[in-house]
Amino acid sequence: MNELQPIALERDDATADLVVVDGRVYCSNRREFLERDVAVVGDSIAALLEDADSVVGPETIVVSAADRYVLPGFIDAHTHVDIQLAPERATPSLLASGTTSIVTETSGLGLLFGSRGVETTLERTADGPLTTYLMVPPQWYVDTFEPARGDADELEALATLLERERVVGVGEIDWIHVVGRDVPLEELYERAREADARIVGHGAGCRGEALRAFATVVDNDHEAISAEGVRQRAANGIHVVGRCGTIRDDLGAVVEAFPDLDPGSVSLSTDGIWPPELDDGFGMHEVVRRAIDAGIPAADAIDAATRNTAEHFGLEDRGVVEPGAVADLVVADDLESIAVDTVVSEGTVVVEGGAPTVQPRTDPYPDYVYDTVSVELERERFTAPRESARTESVRAMAVDRGLVTTETTVEPGTDAESDRLVPAPERDALTATVIDRAPGTADRGFTGFLAGFGLETGAVATTGTWEIPGLLTVAASTSDAVVAAERVASLGGGFAVVRDGSVVADLAMPVGATAAEAPLETVAEEFRALEDALREQGVDVDRPLLTLQTLTFLGVPTLKLSPSGYADVLDRSLVGLDPERE
Numbered sequence: 001m002n003e004l005q006p007i008a009l010e011r012d013d014a015t016a017d018l019v020v021v022d023g024r025v026y027c028s029n030r031r032e033f034l035e036r037d038v039a040v041v042g043d044s045i046a047a048l049l050e051d052a053d054s055v056v057g058p059e060t061i062v063v064s065a066a067d068r069y070v071l072p073g074f075i076d077a078h079t080h081v082d083i084q085l086a087p088e089r090a091t092p093s094l095l096a097s098g099t100t101s102i103v104t105e106t107s108g109l110g111l112l113f114g115s116r117g118v119e120t121t122l123e124r125t126a127d128g129p130l131t132t133y134l135m136v137p138p139q140w141y142v143d144t145f146e147p148a149r150g151d152a153d154e155l156e157a158l159a160t161l162l163e164r165e166r167v168v169g170v171g172e173i174d175w176i177h178v179v180g181r182d183v184p185l186e187e188l189y190e191r192a193r194e195a196d197a198r199i200v201g202h203g204a205g206c207r208g209e210a211l212r213a214f215a216t217v218v219d220n221d222h223e224a225i226s227a228e229g230v231r232q233r234a235a236n237g238i239h240v241v242g243r244c245g246t247i248r249d250d251l252g253a254v255v256e257a258f259p260d261l262d263p264g265s266v267s268l269s270t271d272g273i274w275p276p277e278l279d280d281g282f283g284m285h286e287v288v289r290r291a292i293d294a295g296i297p298a299a300d301a302i303d304a305a306t307r308n309t310a311e312h313f314g315l316e317d318r319g320v321v322e323p324g325a326v327a328d329l330v331v332a333d334d335l336e337s338i339a340v341d342t343v344v345s346e347g348t349v350v351v352e353g354g355a356p357t358v359q360p361r362t363d364p365y366p367d368y369v370y371d372t373v374s375v376e377l378e379r380e381r382f383t384a385p386r387e388s389a390r391t392e393s394v395r396a397m398a399v400d401r402g403l404v405t406t407e408t409t410v411e412p413g414t415d416a417e418s419d420r421l422v423p424a425p426e427r428d429a430l431t432a433t434v435i436d437r438a439p440g441t442a443d444r445g446f447t448g449f450l451a452g453f454g455l456e457t458g459a460v461a462t463t464g465t466w467e468i469p470g471l472l473t474v475a476a477s478t479s480d481a482v483v484a485a486e487r488v489a490s491l492g493g494g495f496a497v498v499r500d501g502s503v504v505a506d507l508a509m510p511v512g513a514t515a516a517e518a519p520l521e522t523v524a525e526e527f528r529a530l531e532d533a534l535r536e537q538g539v540d541v542d543r544p545l546l547t548l549q550t551l552t553f554l555g556v557p558t559l560k561l562s563p564s565g566y567a568d569v570l571d572r573s574l575v576g577l578d579p580e581r582e
Helices: 087-096 109-113 115-124 152-161 185-194 208-214 227-235 251-260 275-279 284-293 298-304 307-313 478-491 520-536 544-549
Strands: 018-027 032-041 044-049 061-064 069-072 074-079 099-104 131-136 167-174 198-202 239-243 266-269 329-332 340-345 348-352 394-399 405-410 413-415 420-422 430-436 445-451 459-462 470-475 494-499 502-508 559-562 565-568 573-575
Touching: 018 329, 018 340, 074 239, 074 266, 074 284, 074 307, 087 099, 087 115, 087 275, 087 340, 087 348, 087 520, 099 307, 109 115, 115 131, 115 152, 152 185, 167 185, 185 198, 227 239, 227 251, 239 251, 251 284, 266 284, 266 298, 266 307, 275 520, 284 298, 298 307, 394 559, 405 445, 405 559, 430 478, 430 559, 445 559, 445 565, 459 478, 459 544, 470 478, 470 544, 478 494, 478 502, 494 520, 502 520, 520 544
Parallel strands: 018 061, 018 069, 074 099, 099 131, 131 167, 167 198, 239 266, 394 445
Antiparallel strands: 018 032, 032 044, 069 329, 329 340, 340 348, 394 405, 413 420, 430 445, 430 470, 459 470, 459 494, 494 502, 559 565, 565 573
């Protein structure tokens, strides 16, 4: 007889470690709410009882759910918990939103250090109150615009990680890297399939025959921004991941398409919550609330945030409230607000009265993750050679909507002393420089131009570049670009806004130069200060920090920045400043 049976049998001497009493319990197998008490032994649910009094002893923790709903702990199906803020610092607030498990990219340390970074992320997220499932990064084997960084030994190390507990697949891959191309990634994907691991897709702009081909590679995709895009993914057998978070809110598309879908083929995610929104209390409870409010039946919305994700990723015994399942539970006030009162994670109360009862881990990371910004920062790197264009106008990126940067031309300035191209903010021509800072690679860099950002004076620098380990500056002043880059390097990574040679706002992100390790409240305040500083210097785009970080992001198929030139994403080619040359 196992340790759960005495509770289920209500033996005279059997006492539960914890009980949640008097609640309306969501039973996903019946897709209805039952008036039951939940009895927990260790980290597992032992029984759903009509009255748990018989198994309550002097040491039993009793959680009252009177007039409330008891739900499975929410599972974020796709996030990036290791960038912007160190995962440990985010954990209490994530728990307060009812999130007990996440499936996350390793887009910080994994992108920079490969398998070694994944190992460190595994260690840092082990034995915590938030169960963290990881994806291994595929970017080391992307060769569309730059040489692939990974060798055979690293591929073997990544593939071996797929056999580890809490590693559940290969992280998101942009469709332009794999559709219609023979790529080094395929060997990693073969190993993933052998391990029955998932492959995450990033299909922004992918449709028609390209989407059909993409469906032969990936298992899920979170990039459908229209109802038709959702339907097409489902029709091609791709698990639909709806998202609502800092980056985008695409729930409307999922809601519109939902009547045409198998409800079990949909999961919900945030795709990442940045410190200001996390500090404001945003999380998976709000995603579920919005889904229900938009018209998805409550049972379907709850399943999409729990059971469906667990089943898709093979998260054993998660996502349900039933005997034998892991005791991840959320006590919510009602199904309209999804206001979280209590959270139980693996049998332990981690949120009580809406407030976390756990503290974040604060010990330092291994030494190797710090001081990772080691590049040459001489002034010339933040300008462009005059001979790179044959006309007065040069090719430039133009800030459009969301993460999109389209192609345009601008008239840059010319530095009389060096005869090099420099910013001309009066003509909406800012320099945009990215320098490769990946360990073991050539110190490559490229300076292009950016229009539509609005910066009138000064410069901004960041190492928070997506998909490539880079140091990025956008500048109305070359001198200020150097100061901003030097400040970011001295911080070990992060952001800096400079005006007239002085730093007016900054944020240290020393963990791999992509994540802050200060308290959440401090980091959120500094994010807001950075944006305020940019506004004061003329920036008028909706989300300037997001725009900066995604200038290198090849997942949006437009014109982007790479260390070797502009990346014409759809054409899969590198182009330079001369608009008359391909």
